[in-house]
Amino acid sequence: MCAQRKHDREFVRTFFTSPTAVEGEDDSAKMLRRASQLRGMESPDVWVPDNEDATAPSMRDEGAENIVDVVSEEGAEFPGEIHPRIVWHRDDPSTRYQGFQHMLQIADPEKGAVEHVDGFVVPEVGDIDDWKKADEFFTIVETEHGLEEGSLTMSVIIESGQAELALGDLREEMGKPTNNLERLFLLVDGEVDYTKDMRAMTPTGELPPWPELRHNTSRGASAAGLIAVDGPYDDIRDIEGYHERMTDNQAKGMLGIWALTPNQVVEANTSPLPPKTGSWLLEVDGRDVELREADGRYIYDGDELELEETGDEEYRLHADGTERELDADELHEELLERTAYVPSMNDIVDSMEEFEAAKEAGRGAIAMEQSATVVISGTEVEVTRDRMWDEATYQAAQTPITLFQDVYENRSDQHEELEEMYGEEVVERAMQVG
Incomplete structure (x- = not known):
């Protein structure tokens, strides 16, 4: 059994995280405000106000408040999708409960943010039963606030062997009347915690490349009608390495990647698009x-x-x-x-x-x-x-054109840059083929 996808996007090029609260600042939400004002190629397809790893544990309650404040004020003008990351852990009920409380807070219609929130990102998931727990919390949040069932999408970060194995269960589990896993949107690799969970070591202490994980995530996304996104590339100055990683990913069908800076967003937004010249x-x-x-x-x-x-x-x-x-x-x-x-x-x-x-x-x-x-x-x-x-x-050649069409249809703020890049006549023809 395979569920009918509930999201419109065919592709996501960029997954950009921002701390939700910065300690010691007059305005702890300054990083959120800065990210909310990104436009054009500097603006990601998916913006993730990150109330987990990017935010200190002592600041997460304030971080949830900041998400509400900034998204309610700036969300209507933000050109991409907004998917806050909550706290979650497959082995820790108290962490899951805290994430649930933050979801309830952010999704409260009276606070004005949820109309601009497309979904939530759930880290540190385990086996498929853990994914169902998270899905049930989404359903409870929607019911509590009178939102349409399935209106909040759920993206998960693959950070454990359990989660990787769960990818093989998705086609069978999605669409069953006992869950709402059709709400799934992104499958995102988290190689740092995955390395820890696998107890892996390298002589230099650097992360293993994990090509198998990236292949498995891309395959799981393809089989279930979802979108695969690679994890963060920490060396933000190594643009050549970032490009090599994206090129390798694209050959696996993984066209999206985590971005840590606006410069990486620009690179990741443009890399999968067809080049201007041959x-x-x-x-x-x-x-x-x-x-x-x-x-x-x-x-x-x-x-x-x-x-x-x-x-x-x-x-x-x-x-x-x-x-x-x-x-x-x-x-x-x-x-x-x-x-x-x-x-x-x-x-x-x-x-x-x-x-x-x-x-x-x-x-x-x-x-x-x-x-x-x-x-x-x-x-x-x-x-x-x-x-x-x-x-x-013909069908294989259509993939980069379908990507371009998806970008052009969903990112009106990038129209001018795309037309400058390719020329209006080529853009018009590209929107007609296929």
Whole structure:
């Protein structure tokens, strides 16, 4: 049995947490106020006033009050969704009760915040029965305050082996008349506490990468119609590492990631979107290098790979510590294996439009040609590849366009930036394909 999803968002790129109360400040809610005023690409898809780890235990009651005050005042203008994180723990009834009391306080219609609150984030969940306990508290809060049943979504943070195993139970449990787990929205990885729960160690003390956890969370979200989000990337200055993490996640179907700063929000908001311009990559010594475009040619500027023409359609290639003599056909095959094209938004839209026209004409598959002049050590080589497009290829290409459409439909505050990035004509066409 699989439940009908209750949320409209298809994708969430950014999950941004803010302390709810800062000790020793004249205004303990200053971080909340600052976050509530973020707009455009600096503003997350999901803002999480964090009344758990980001807020000292002694400040959490005040933090709940601050959530009510700030969200009631600023929530109507905030462009993303608002999902406060409460306290919870699978092994501690008193912690669960405190989180329940804070939910009751924040969701009180008379206080004016709940009309802008989309749901709550529940950390430290355990097995599926613990998820049901949390769900029951949501139902009680809705009943107590006369809210529509299921109107508050529930997101959980996967921070234990129990919670990871519960991902496999979701399809069977969601939609049963004995629970309201259809309210589930985000599945968020919490690698720090997960590492602690697993009793894992590394020689440097750094977190393990946990690719299995991220895969399992993405798979669980896909199977249950939910959205997967990766945990925080603590080195906020390491933008390259952040990008590598997001690229690895996106290959797993996990398009969202935790953001700790507005700068990370900008990076995470833009990373999964199709690029403005296409680019060619060349595999050199086991890594992909982006070729420099100049006058319609794509140039490799490094010295780890060298190419020279030795005669009429005869070449010598120095690569991977070896030297090889190749004819024109052999060189073309070698470069086909080493090159890849990253399509731009316009490229994807063009290809989808062409395939849609072919389908209307009764053709089930068409060949799409990609070609480039690649320059290595001053030697020019034409690289041409044909890619067969059928319905499966079309559906796979549609994912980044569907993401863009979801962003454009839900984030009107980003329209101007998106139109500046791609051009109004490309945006208009992207909103029509599919």
